[in-house]
Amino acid sequence: MAREQIQYVTAPKVEDNRKKYCRFKKNGIKYIDYKDANFLLKFVNDQGKVLPRRLTGTSLKFQRKVAQAVKRARHIGILPYVTDSLK
Amino acid sequence: MQQYETVIVLTPLLSDEAAKEVIAKFRGVLTDNGAEIIHEDNWGLKKLAYPIQKKTTGYYHLIEFKAPGELINKLEVEYKRDERVMRFLTIALDKHARAYSEKKRSGAFNQKKQQTEEVAG
Numbered sequence: 375m376a377r378e379q380i381q382y383v384t385a386p387k388v389e390d391n392r393k394k395y396c397r398f399k400k401n402g403i404k405y406i407d408y409k410d411a412n413f414l415l416k417f418v419n420d421q422g423k424v425l426p427r428r429l430t431g432t433s434l435k436f437q438r439k440v441a442q443a444v445k446r447a448r449h450i451g452i453l454p455y456v457t458d459s460l461k
Numbered sequence: 462m463q464q465y466e467t468v469i470v471l472t473p474l475l476s477d478e479a480a481k482e483v484i485a486k487f488r489g490v491l492t493d494n495g496a497e498i499i500h501e502d503n504w505g506l507k508k509l510a511y512p513i514q515k516k517t518t519g520y521y522h523l524i525e526f527k528a529p530g531e532l533i534n535k536l537e538v539e540y541k542r543d544e545r546v547m548r549f550l551t552i553a554l555d556k557h558a559r560a561y562s563e564k565k566r567s568g569a570f571n572q573k574k575q576q577t578e579e580v581a582g
Binding site (some may be wrong): 404405407409446448449450451452453454455457 | 557
């Protein structure tokens with residue numbers, strides 16, 4: 375009952391502490407294909423921007439490959455540069 | 462002889478055989494100068510993510526080939542000269558990329574399994 379009256383001044387920081395891992399190392403994926411749009415959509419937020427590593431948990435080496443693949447996909451018109459409702 | 466992969470986006474205004482003829486022209490440029498075409502993939506008309514030259518669809522074609530390095534410059538000049546080509550992208554394939562494309566060509570089914578595994582992963 376008392377729970378409902380509590381109004382938080384700042385939003386309570388919900389941190390999901392599931393261990394983040396680099397899905398490329400885990401699945402043994404070596405090459406990220408820039409032509410594969412629905413795979414790249416997992417690394418892009420709904421505005422079409424590349425997601426940061428701290429959210430996706432990918433390692434630096436593969437984050438660069440993902441960023442390059444997204445930029446190539448954008449160049450040939452598979453992914454948008456900026457949009458408002460991608461997903 | 463490096464291995465390359467080139468994707469071209471043709472304007473959708475031209476008819477099907479005109480598009481085929483453009484692609485045949487570029488295939489000719491490649492084979493005349495000693496390139497060896499490994500694989501070709503035609504995606505046909507696809508919707509673009511953003512309008513290019515005021516058009517919302519593009520005719521995609523992919524060519525994978527082995528060629529000496531200096532041929533790429535010639536090929537790209539040809540692309541720039543031809544105004545029916547809206548967009549092009551030529552990349553060199555490193556060993557992982559080559560392995561990926563072989564696996565994709567030969568084992569399409571394990572590509573599906575790898576896809577589902579990626580989805581799960």
